[in-house]
Amino acid sequence: MDDSVIIKIERLAKRFPVGTGEFTALHNISLTFQKGEFTGLVGPSGSGKTTLLNIIGTLDYPSEGEVEVVGRSVKGLTHKQAAYLRNYNIGFIFQTYNLLQVYTVFENIEFALLLQNHTAAQRKKAVMEALDWVGLTDKFNSKPSQLSGGECQRVAIARAMVKRPLLVLADEPSANLDAKNSHNIVQMMKRLNKELNTTFIFATHDEKVMHYLDRIITLRDGAVDEDRLILTRENQLLC
Amino acid sequence: MLAFKLAFRNLLGAGLRTWLNVTVLSIAFVVIVFYSGMLDGWNRQALTDTKNWEVGFGQLWHPNYDPFDPFCLQDAHAPITGKTKALAELGQITPILITQATIYPQGRMQNIFLKGIDPNQKIIQLPTSELNNKTDEVPAIIGKRMAEEAKIKQGDRLLVRWRDKNGTFDTREVKIVSVFNCNVQSVDNKQIWIPLKTLQQITGLENEATLFIAGSAFKNQTLTPWQFKELKYLLREIDEIIQTKKVGAGVIYGLLLSIALLAIFDTQVLSVFRRQKEIGTYIALGMTRAQVVAIFTIEGSAHSLLAILLGTLWGSPLLWHLQNSGIPMPKSVDSMGVSISENIFPVYSMGLILSTVLLVIISATIVSYFPTRKITKLRPTDALKGKIQ
Ligand SMILES: Nc1ncnc2c1ncn2[C@@H]1O[C@H](COP(=O)(O)OP(=O)(O)OP(=O)(O)O)[C@@H](O)[C@H]1O
Ligand SMILES: [Mg+2]
Numbered sequence: 147m148d149d150s151v152i153i154k155i156e157r158l159a160k161r162f163p164v165g166t167g168e169f170t171a172l173h174n175i176s177l178t179f180q181k182g183e184f185t186g187l188v189g190p191s192g193s194g195k196t197t198l199l200n201i202i203g204t205l206d207y208p209s210e211g212e213v214e215v216v217g218r219s220v221k222g223l224t225h226k227q228a229a230y231l232r233n234y235n236i237g238f239i240f241q242t243y244n245l246l247q248v249y250t251v252f253e254n255i256e257f258a259l260l261l262q263n264h265t266a267a268q269r270k271k272a273v274m275e276a277l278d279w280v281g282l283t284d285k286f287n288s289k290p291s292q293l294s295g296g297e298c299q300r301v302a303i304a305r306a307m308v309k310r311p312l313l314v315l316a317d318e319p320s321a322n323l324d325a326k327n328s329h330n331i332v333q334m335m336k337r338l339n340k341e342l343n344t345t346f347i348f349a350t351h352d353e354k355v356m357h358y359l360d361r362i363i364t365l366r367d368g369a370v371d372e373d374r375l376i377l378t379r380e381n382q383l384l385c
Numbered sequence: 386m387l388a389f390k391l392a393f394r395n396l397l398g399a400g401l402r403t404w405l406n407v408t409v410l411s412i413a414f415v416v417i418v419f420y421s422g423m424l425d426g427w428n429r430q431a432l433t434d435t436k437n438w439e440v441g442f443g444q445l446w447h448p449n450y451d452p453f454d455p456f457c458l459q460d461a462h463a464p465i466t467g468k469t470k471a472l473a474e475l476g477q478i479t480p481i482l483i484t485q486a487t488i489y490p491q492g493r494m495q496n497i498f499l500k501g502i503d504p505n506q507k508i509i510q511l512p513t514s515e516l517n518n519k520t521d522e523v524p525a526i527i528g529k530r531m532a533e534e535a536k537i538k539q540g541d542r543l544l545v546r547w548r549d550k551n552g553t554f555d556t557r558e559v560k561i562v563s564v565f566n567c568n569v570q571s572v573d574n575k576q577i578w579i580p581l582k583t584l585q586q587i588t589g590l591e592n593e594a595t596l597f598i599a600g601s602a603f604k605n606q607t608l609t610p611w612q613f614k615e616l617k618y619l620l621r622e623i624d625e626i627i628q629t630k631k632v633g634a635g636v637i638y639g640l641l642l643s644i645a646l647l648a649i650f651d652t653q654v655l656s657v658f659r660r661q662k663e664i665g666t667y668i669a670l671g672m673t674r675a676q677v678v679a680i681f682t683i684e685g686s687a688h689s690l691l692a693i694l695l696g697t698l699w700g701s702p703l704l705w706h707l708q709n710s711g712i713p714m715p716k717s718v719d720s721m722g723v724s725i726s727e728n729i730f731p732v733y734s735m736g737l738i739l740s741t742v743l744l745v746i747i748s749a750t751i752v753s754y755f756p757t758r759k760i761t762k763l764r765p766t767d768a769l770k771g772k773i774q
Contacts, residue, residue, distance in 0.1 A: 205669060205765040226673050233671025240769070244666040248394035260387045261671050305670075 152312060152345050153179040153202055158211035160197055160368075171197045172368045175211070179347065181312065184339045186348040186356055189365035195349035196317055198365070202347065203236055203315045204228040216312055233261050237306025237344075239316035243298040245290040245305075251277070252286040255305045262309065276304035280334055296327030303331060307338055313345045320352045328354045388676075392684035396691065399652075403688065406652055410645035410692035410745065415700035417638045417741050422704065422731035423712060424634060428627045429732055430568070432620055438569040440619040441508045441598040445469070445478065445611035450595055455485050455498070462593045469597065469608050477603045479506035480594035482584050486547040486577070490535040497531075498576040499547060501584030508600040511572060515563040516580045523583050525559040528573025532564045539564050545577065550589040557587060642745075645692075646752045653685045653756035664760055665769030678757045685753020689746045707731055 160172040172194045179185060187195040200206040201213055204220050213220045216235050223231065232238075237258075245254050255276055259269045277283045280300035290298055299319060306314050316335070320328035336358050339346050348355060356362060364372040396403045436442075449461035465473060465480055472478045482501040487494055504516035511526070518524045522542060537543060539561055546556045559579060567573055585591050597611065605613050657664070667677045711728030 200766050203669070205665075205769070229668070229671050229673040229676075231671075232669060236671075238669040240666075240669075242662075244662060244669075244769075246391075246663065246666070248391070248398045257387075258670055261676075 154214040156212040185361040186359040193365040237311040237314040241318040276308040392687040411696035413641040414696040422733040426731040445597040478597040501581035522560040662771035668765040681757040686750035689749035
């Protein structure tokens with residue numbers, strides 16, 4: 147596999163058991179993602195965006211086909227190996243933030259590092275840096291319940307980024323946010339994408355998010371309908 | 386470490402529910418320590434009292450002697466000769482002669498034992514020196530129970546009738562020179578202690594004894610026809626009774642603990658059910674299912690740590706107080722067959738406390754673990770949706 151390729155999907159199908167039969171949520175999906183992409187999966191509700199993200203994130207498994215994430219086939223992974231892969235290489239951002247309510251902002255971000263072996267000093271440095279990326283340094287001691295939605299999502303971004311993963315998967319990250327906050331967080335992620343060369347894959351309906359994407363993959367009825375590179379001004383400059 | 390921190394945060398975050406569980410468990414904890422301590426204290430006191438007041442460091446029995454068969458007494462005596470005589474003179478053993486007798490308090494007939502003991506013996510704590518009092522009648526001492534039951538006071542005179550060795554009835558008046566207070570009912574109930582020499586004389590069993598009580602200096606040796614009964618044998622009944630009580634107490638502990646554990650179990654089931662999204666998040670962050678199970682198990686079992694803390698807080702002043710003032714025992718307990726004092730002083734040994742702490746922690750951990758096994762069957766994607774199944 148080419149070193150610059152981070153995800154390789156070949157003839158992926160995903161079927162869910164429904165009642166006595168099966169429902170095909172994804173079929174015949176073949177896609178390749180390069181390191182450093184800022185890509186969105188779009189498409190109508192029920193088209194399979196979340197399902198695809200979950201399979202890439204090793205939270206679900208393919209029914210058919212090959213999926214390789216950071217050089218590992220997800221098919222043969224044990225639960226433990228999948229957990230390790232997520233822990234070190236994949237950050238998740240959710241529509242509903244999914245912060246731990248009993249923890250402070252600092253601890254929520256630190257949590258991602260606690261599962262790895264770092265000293266307290268290393269963790270503190272990394273967490274403060276992540277807080278700086280998302281501009282929440284002064285809120286480090288707050289509880290999630292004391293934050294606005296936008297702030298919560300920024301904490302979630304910091305939590306996903308603090309371990310500097312190769313890949314961040316964000317499922318509708320702006321769906322619960324107003325326009326200003328939506329722009330804000332996507333810009334933030336775009337900046338991190340540029341600075342740290344982290345690959346971002348979104349599932350989104352949001353026009354405001356699409357505006358920033360380098361590549362838009364449209365899903366329809368569980369299949370790729372369209373896959374196009376966007377020539378933004380920045381992309382043009384790069385070309 | 387992480388799991389512990391998270392566990393306590395979650396527990397304290399849950400507020401009232403946690404404190405209810407913790408309070409119930411702390412009550413179970415303190416009651417177990419209290420009750421076991423009381424039984425241990427009782428046991429220790431019963432063993433010491435029985436040893437000090439009745440059995441000494443073992444006894445030498447006549448082969449026909451059976452403490453449960455009063456009719457054996459007629460044939461259960463032998464002369465004090467040779468080695469036994471020498472040992473008795475050295476004060477290593479002291480002879481006791483027992484015979485059946487009848488008294489007539491308030492005109493009612495009552496069967497008793499008449500026991501002869503050397504007034505100068507030092508082996509058991511019976512105040513036998515009182516028997517040295519010079520009176521015209523036969524001096525006698527009795528225990529408080531006997532005094533109450535037969536309504537006899539110190540200074541009273543009492544008509545006693547017995548059969549001598551030939552089976553002929555004989556009657557004498559004895560004078561109660563002292564009423565002693567003792568927890569061991571087997572030296573008190575239905576018996577009158579008089580000087581050994583007198584009893585030997587009036588029964589015609591000169592220089593004879595039914596048994597000997599050994600002192601600390603006595604070394605086990607063959608002394609035909611006498612059979613040595615070890616302390617362990619003589620105290621076995623107390624052990625048995627205390628063991629039975631412990632079984633009974635175990636049932637109470639089991640019930641109490643079950644209530645507390647059920648509450649924790651319930652909380653755990655609810656936690657796993659309600660906090661699926663959190664579980665999904667842990668898994669997405671890279672925790673293995675086993676680690677998530679551990680987090681939830683530790684959270685449940687942390688109830689027990691809080692309960693022990695809380696129990697220590699309110700329980701230790703209480704238990705300390707009881708240890709110093711003793712636990713008053715109702716009179717009715719007396720008839721249970723074990724020596725019991727008016728106040729039992731509980732003994733809280735390190736072993737008792739540690740084993741109770743372990744019991745509480747381990748049982749809470751087990752009931753906390755079972756509901757969390759469901760997590761391993763949860764699909765991470767479903768968990769993240771927080772779908773209620
Ligand atoms: N566990 C499941 N069991 C059965 N069907 C499922 C399951 N998960 C998803 N599906 C079905 O698969 C299809 C794709 O679902 P998915 O959640 O990926 O859609 P989506 O594109 O993310 O939609 P939305 O934009 O509404 O989030 C849907 O029709 C859905 O009903
Ligand atoms: Mg979706």
